[in-house]
Amino acid sequence: MATNKTPRQEIPARNPEERNKDFKEVSLGFTEEQAVLEAQRCIACKKKPCCNGCPVEIDIPEFIKLVAKKDYKGAIQKIKEKNNLPAICGRVCPQETQCESLCTLVAKGQPVAVGALERFVADREAEHPGSKEPPVIKEKKDIKVAVVGAGPAGLTAAADLARYGYKVTLFESLSASGGVLRYGIPEFRLPKAILDRETEYIKSLGVEIKYNILIGRTFSIADLFKDGYKAIFLGTGAGLPYFLGIPGENLNGVYSANEFLTRVNLMHAYEFPKYKTPVKIGERVAVVGAGNTAMDCVRVAKRLGAKDAMIIYRRSEAEAPARRAELEHAKEERIEFRFLTAPIKIEGNEKGEVKSMTCLKMELGEPDASGRRRPVPIKGSEYEMPVDTVIIAVGQGPNPLIAHTTKELAVDEKSGELKIDENCMTSIKGIFAGGDITTGEGTVIAAMGAGKKAAAAIDKFFKEK
Amino acid sequence: MHKIVEKKQLADTITLLKVEAPMVVREAKPGQFVIVRLDEFGERIPLTICDADRARGVLTLIIQQLGRSTKDLCALKAGDQIRDILGPLGNPTEIEKFGTVVIIGGGVGAAELYTAAKALKEKGNKVITIIGARNKSLIILEDEFKPIADEVLITTDDGSYGIKGFVTDALKKVISEQKVDRIICCGPIPMMKAVTTTAKPHNIPAIVSLNAILLDATGMCGSCRCTIEGKTKFSCVDGPEFDGYKVDFDELMARNKRFLDEERRALEV
Ligand SMILES: Cc1cc2nc3c(=O)[nH]c(=O)nc-3n(C[C@H](O)[C@H](O)[C@H](O)COP(=O)(O)OP(=O)(O)OC[C@H]3O[C@@H](n4cnc5c(N)ncnc54)[C@H](O)[C@@H]3O)c2cc1C
Ligand SMILES: Cc1cc2nc3c(=O)[nH]c(=O)nc-3n(C[C@H](O)[C@H](O)[C@H](O)COP(=O)(O)OP(=O)(O)OC[C@H]3O[C@@H](n4cnc5c(N)ncnc54)[C@H](O)[C@@H]3O)c2cc1C
Ligand code: SF4
Numbered sequence: 001m002a003t004n005k006t007p008r009q010e011i012p013a014r015n016p017e018e019r020n021k022d023f024k025e026v027s028l029g030f031t032e033e034q035a036v037l038e039a040q041r042c043i044a045c046k047k048k049p050c051c052n053g054c055p056v057e058i059d060i061p062e063f064i065k066l067v068a069k070k071d072y073k074g075a076i077q078k079i080k081e082k083n084n085l086p087a088i089c090g091r092v093c094p095q096e097t098q099c100e101s102l103c104t105l106v107a108k109g110q111p112v113a114v115g116a117l118e119r120f121v122a123d124r125e126a127e128h129p130g131s132k133e134p135p136v137i138k139e140k141k142d143i144k145v146a147v148v149g150a151g152p153a154g155l156t157a158a159a160d161l162a163r164y165g166y167k168v169t170l171f172e173s174l175s176a177s178g179g180v181l182r183y184g185i186p187e188f189r190l191p192k193a194i195l196d197r198e199t200e201y202i203k204s205l206g207v208e209i210k211y212n213i214l215i216g217r218t219f220s221i222a223d224l225f226k227d228g229y230k231a232i233f234l235g236t237g238a239g240l241p242y243f244l245g246i247p248g249e250n251l252n253g254v255y256s257a258n259e260f261l262t263r264v265n266l267m268h269a270y271e272f273p274k275y276k277t278p279v280k281i282g283e284r285v286a287v288v289g290a291g292n293t294a295m296d297c298v299r300v301a302k303r304l305g306a307k308d309a310m311i312i313y314r315r316s317e318a319e320a321p322a323r324r325a326e327l328e329h330a331k332e333e334r335i336e337f338r339f340l341t342a343p344i345k346i347e348g349n350e351k352g353e354v355k356s357m358t359c360l361k362m363e364l365g366e367p368d369a370s371g372r373r374r375p376v377p378i379k380g381s382e383y384e385m386p387v388d389t390v391i392i393a394v395g396q397g398p399n400p401l402i403a404h405t406t407k408e409l410a411v412d413e414k415s416g417e418l419k420i421d422e423n424c425m426t427s428i429k430g431i432f433a434g435g436d437i438t439t440g441e442g443t444v445i446a447a448m449g450a451g452k453k454a455a456a457a458i459d460k461f462f463k464e465k
Numbered sequence: 466m467h468k469i470v471e472k473k474q475l476a477d478t479i480t481l482l483k484v485e486a487p488m489v490v491r492e493a494k495p496g497q498f499v500i501v502r503l504d505e506f507g508e509r510i511p512l513t514i515c516d517a518d519r520a521r522g523v524l525t526l527i528i529q530q531l532g533r534s535t536k537d538l539c540a541l542k543a544g545d546q547i548r549d550i551l552g553p554l555g556n557p558t559e560i561e562k563f564g565t566v567v568i569i570g571g572g573v574g575a576a577e578l579y580t581a582a583k584a585l586k587e588k589g590n591k592v593i594t595i596i597g598a599r600n601k602s603l604i605i606l607e608d609e610f611k612p613i614a615d616e617v618l619i620t621t622d623d624g625s626y627g628i629k630g631f632v633t634d635a636l637k638k639v640i641s642e643q644k645v646d647r648i649i650c651c652g653p654i655p656m657m658k659a660v661t662t663t664a665k666p667h668n669i670p671a672i673v674s675l676n677a678i679l680l681d682a683t684g685m686c687g688s689c690r691c692t693i694e695g696k697t698k699f700s701c702v703d704g705p706e707f708d709g710y711k712v713d714f715d716e717l718m719a720r721n722k723r724f725l726d727e728e729r730r731a732l733e734v
């Protein structure tokens with residue numbers, strides 16, 4: 001059955017000229033026929049190298065084998081042994097640098113499309129709800145555990161803890177679940193309906209979700225212990241936006257990526273005035289940065305009607321941290337890219353609105369600490385370009401609120417990240433943490449991996465007690 | 466969901482709502498605020514916690530009608546429900562024994578300082594309250610402040626009630642008559658700027674409560690960034706109160722006009 005003669009299946013996507021005007025999903029996913037063909041390409045390597053690239057350790061060849069046999073129900077069960085959010089991971093995981101990068105078929109240039117297969121299986125289950133298996137829950141225990149933050153780390157930890165039998169309450173400060181998946185990643189990459197579906201699944205495991213509760217303010221950590229929670233998992237993410245520190249950053253028309261994306265994604269500003277939250281966007285929009293966040297911002301700007309939407313990045317395309325698929329999709333959608341370009345100031349008009357940005361051209365020098373070649377300014381290359389909106393997407397740091405209001409929590413002084421030991425425990429006994437709050441901005445799957453690991457550590461903590 | 470248990474019209478465009486929010490009032494302190502979202506389509510609106518009744522789990526909000534969202538909120542009746550209330554947010558007002566404290570509220574700003582005035586009085590301060598508004602019909606909470614403050618001064622721009630003039634005129638009078646140890650001020654930005662300018666020559670610490678445009682209000686988005694002593698601060702988590710001498714008021718005034726066109730459009734639907 002195994003064959004690698006068939007070429008890798010192309011993942012169908014909507015026409016760029018049409019999709020860059022709306023928020024409907026860009027990637028269409030495999031048809032059944034394509035999924036089966038693609039699954040048959042897997043040679044089921046004995047050593048399963050792909051699995052080493054998966055932070056939640058999905059048995060990849062095993063689920064792929066079931067797809068090839070058209071046993072989709074079996075395939076989704078296999079995935080769900082390890083991954084509670086397959087429809088999400090199948091869409092946003094950077095597979096090209098994870099499982100797919102280790103696939104034996106890379107040698108031939110065409111790894112198995114693991115991500116697209118995962119998405120296919122998850123969507124197929126949703127379309128055929130009859131095939132859904134009730135989740136297995138181990139013996140119920142009378143122990144309350146609090147999970148803080150409903151991002152991928154918190155959702156995963158909550159689901160696993162519920163499966164272990166704990167009484168789990170998940171506290172989220174926003175009015176909906178998902179963390180970055182909700183307020184950051186736009187609808188055209190990850191439809192909110194999928195997020196809602198996955199959230200319902202987690203609730204079906206017995207997890208109670210309480211929204212609009214900011215731990216550190218509404219309740220302190222001490223309050224949670226007082227209220228009878230015996231352990232706490234913190235998955236509060238990296239939500240603190242960084243700025244460039246250049247003149248003009250507080251002019252009207254300069255957004256942080258988080259503000260811009262939150263207005264649009266969480267608050268539906270693209271449906272203003274039906275939804276009451278506004279967002280203002282100019283004709284020429286410059287997005288500074290080249291990660292996933294920057295790609296999301298620039299593609300949203302285009303969809304909101306910007307004539308020119310461009311990426312300004314101080315290194316070259318090769319160093320851009322965004323997923324390749326997103327970069328390619330952005331290019332197809334007529335996004336302009338200015339690589340090796342660094343902004344040095346933003347100028348405004350008499351009303352305090354952005355009117356232009358001054359940039360320096362760069363060249364690549366010696367590699368720096370990150371192993372990437374350092375951008376060096378080219379003398380005298382300064383130029384000014386007219387823009388009316390600037391979006392700063394140069395990364396974000398750990399959310400500092402809980403550390404600020406809980407003095408005994410040890411924090412890395414430089415990065416602001418929470419310190420944890422090999423059991424995912426913070427400096428306070430019974431408080432665990434994982435995801436972007438302990439690592440800085442990472443990936444969805446890494447945050448989920450951390451949530452899983454912490455849930456197991458919490459279970460061990462109680463067993464050893 | 467949060468049920469409105471009481472509604473009172475305080476002035477033409479100023480409404481008081483008492484809302485069930487037991488989680489919020491449990492830890493609420495003077496100077497803190499909440500984020501309210503009326504319904505699924507609503508904006509996230511910051512409003513000060515004007516009073517917190519812990520025993521009943523009820524929160525008092527006083528709302529001035531300005532645009533679409535505050536208009537919709539003020540149109541609610543007792544018995545109606547508010548979808549989301551997040552809080553308490555922001556750093557509480559510093560409550561110490563300072564000596565003589567002048568509390569200055571412009572318009573609805575007076576409501577925002579009510580619990581702080583009470584707490585400062587309980588700490589043993591002499592509390593002088595100055596309430597200012599454009600005209601008599603917009604003066605609120607005079608009767609509520611009277612029993613807690615040692616002195617209540619009223620100013621109206623048109624002279625229809627109290628002293629004719631601005632809150633700064635009343636402040637100048639107070640400063641000329643006695644030693645003032647601290648000023649706390651909340652109201653329109655130009656008013657807060659004028660108060661700090663008046664206080665500065667006398668070197669009286671002046672605390673202002675900034676009403677920057679907030680969005681998530683948990684420190685995640687940076688919508689409310691202000692320049693304080695040349696540095697960017699987020700007024701939701703670093704504030705909302707700041708040392709008035711350090712605030713770049715002109716930048717804040719410009720930033721609060723960012724969505725003027727959109728605000729007008731929202732009112733039309
Ligand atoms: C725009 C954007 C696009 C991205 N695209 C991708 C991608 O394509 N692929 C990928 O793998 N990764 C991507 N990432 C990174 C990825 O989303 C994050 O690494 C991941 O979401 C981190 O998960 P988390 O659970 O640690 O935190 P978050 O997702 O940040 O979730 C934290 C949650 O905690 C809540 N919270 C915070 N503080 C409190 C508190 N005190 N009390 C209660 N609740 C609180 C927050 O509201 C939030 O819901 C992207 C990131 C951004 C910003
Ligand atoms: C910490 C804080 C506490 C506040 N407490 C109170 C209070 O107790 N009572 C009260 O009546 N008002 C209070 N406000 C102001 C109130 O939030 C705004 O008046 C309201 O959001 C305006 O919304 P709108 O749609 O009705 O008006 P819009 O038409 O949208 O705007 C009218 C004006 O209000 C300001 N504004 C708009 N949106 C916001 C926003 N999201 N955040 C802050 N300002 C905004 C702008 O300057 C704008 O020009 C407070 C603001 C802050 C920041
Ligand atoms: S490495 Fe590639 S070919 Fe081998 S089992 Fe994994 S997916 Fe299949």
